[in-house]
Amino acid sequence: MNGPEIERLIQLLGRLPGLGPRSARRVALHLLKKRETLMQPLGTALADAARAIRACSTCGNLDTIDPCSICADPNRDQGLICVVEDVGDLWAMERGKIFRGLYHVLGGSLSALDGIGPDELNIAALVKRVAAGGIREVIVATNATVDGQTTAHYLAERLGNSDVPLTRLAHGVPVGGELDWLDDGTLATALKARRAL
Amino acid sequence: MNGPEIERLIQLLGRLPGLGPRSARRVALHLLKKRETLMQPLGTALADAARAIRACSTCGNLDTIDPCSICADPNRDQGLICVVEDVGDLWAMERGKIFRGLYHVLGGSLSALDGIGPDELNIAALVKRVAAGGIREVIVATNATVDGQTTAHYLAERLGNSDVPLTRLAHGVPVGGELDWLDDGTLATALKARRAL
Numbered sequence: 001m002n003g004p005e006i007e008r009l010i011q012l013l014g015r016l017p018g019l020g021p022r023s024a025r026r027v028a029l030h031l032l033k034k035r036e037t038l039m040q041p042l043g044t045a046l047a048d049a050a051r052a053i054r055a056c057s058t059c060g061n062l063d064t065i066d067p068c069s070i071c072a073d074p075n076r077d078q079g080l081i082c083v084v085e086d087v088g089d090l091w092a093m094e095r096g097k098i099f100r101g102l103y104h105v106l107g108g109s110l111s112a113l114d115g116i117g118p119d120e121l122n123i124a125a126l127v128k129r130v131a132a133g134g135i136r137e138v139i140v141a142t143n144a145t146v147d148g149q150t151t152a153h154y155l156a157e158r159l160g161n162s163d164v165p166l167t168r169l170a171h172g173v174p175v176g177g178e179l180d181w182l183d184d185g186t187l188a189t190a191l192k193a194r195r196a197l
Numbered sequence: 198m199n200g201p202e203i204e205r206l207i208q209l210l211g212r213l214p215g216l217g218p219r220s221a222r223r224v225a226l227h228l229l230k231k232r233e234t235l236m237q238p239l240g241t242a243l244a245d246a247a248r249a250i251r252a253c254s255t256c257g258n259l260d261t262i263d264p265c266s267i268c269a270d271p272n273r274d275q276g277l278i279c280v281v282e283d284v285g286d287l288w289a290m291e292r293g294k295i296f297r298g299l300y301h302v303l304g305g306s307l308s309a310l311d312g313i314g315p316d317e318l319n320i321a322a323l324v325k326r327v328a329a330g331g332i333r334e335v336i337v338a339t340n341a342t343v344d345g346q347t348t349a350h351y352l353a354e355r356l357g358n359s360d361v362p363l364t365r366l367a368h369g370v371p372v373g374g375e376l377d378w379l380d381d382g383t384l385a386t387a388l389k390a391r392r393a394l
Binding site: 002003005006008009012013015016017018019023025026027029030031032035038039040041042043044045046047048049050052053062063064065069086087088091 | 199200202203205206209210212213214215216220222223224226227228229232235236237238239240241242243244245246247249250259260261262266283284285288377
């Protein structure tokens with residue numbers, strides 16, 4: 001019904017997370033109305049990023065340079081590694097400006113259901129990084145889901161015979177959270193892990 | 198925090214309708230993970246469409262050719278013009294496969310609040326098309342919103358001294374509803390039951 005260019009655009013937009021066929025049409029129409037100010041710049045930005053961005057061979061972060069700007073930053077603590085499931089988790093940590101060490105991106109979590117085993121994740125490189133020495137602590141910051149916890153336990157096993165201490169993010173009441181809205185599991189963990197006031 | 202390529206991509210994605218900063222990051226990450234299969238094709242599709250698509254000089258539809266493939270189709274009834282607010286409304290009519298005439302896209306509706314008067318819309322061209330003769334009927338398919346109805350009444354005034362009968366979509370379109378959100382069955386019923394304006 002539309003030209004093949006529009007149909008192809010709608011079809012590709014519909015494959016983005018959070019967009020269905022209807023919202024893809026809406027986005028396509030919006031883009032077609034803002035050809036100069038949005039559509040062409042976005043096309044260029046996509047092509048530029050697709051060409052320039054690569055995975056860091058050290059930590060798995062996405063950047064235009066390899067090693068990535070985090071691994072290459074001399075001001076960051078080279079003795080700390082924070083292990084995250086995904087680049088999105090790394091971005092979340094960086095947004096908070098709370099961590100000044102290095103990262104290691106696993107690329108997912110162990111999942112029997114999805115058939116993701118240790119070989120599908122970036123784990124061997126982490127073991128090698130730790131074995132190479134110079135690391136004072138490995139902070140496991142996988143998600144607090146079943147798969148994330150499984151991955152954390154697996155990492156503890158794999159890295160257990162090194163001398164480097166392994167830690168994980170604390171569980172507890174989220175800042176600003178109300179007890180009444182928390183699940184029992186979180187409350188129980190928070191109670192068990194209580195600290196001196 | 199990320200490279201400028203990623204930041205620019207996230208910023209542009211955040212300007213798409215329905216995407217905020219968080220979902221723009223999510224989409225960017227998804228694209229970066231599917232560089233070959235989604236990101237590059239989407240970049241190309243955007244650039245192709247931005248280059249190739251133009252507004253039809255006759256009806257205002259968006260297409261790669263001018264006049265557009267609907268205006269140029271000899272199998273369509275050249276004596277019928279369906280006036281719609283937006284290309285999205287035209288797409289909705291075409292999806293329903295219920296209309297085999299031509300269109301006229303106004304590019305919006307009259308709106309005192311938004312400062313959109315008759316000169317901002319593609320109305321003069323419609324008056325000229327009707328005056329040129331060969332038109333048996335003009336079907337006004339503006340939205341059933343206040344602005345859409347105002348636009349319909351204004352069109353009736355402007356086209357009132359021509360001999361061409363003006364019709365509008367029948368009730369059945371829910372008051373306050375927009376064409377793009379209707380099911381095909383409702384649209385078909387409304388088209389069949391159109392009445393004199």
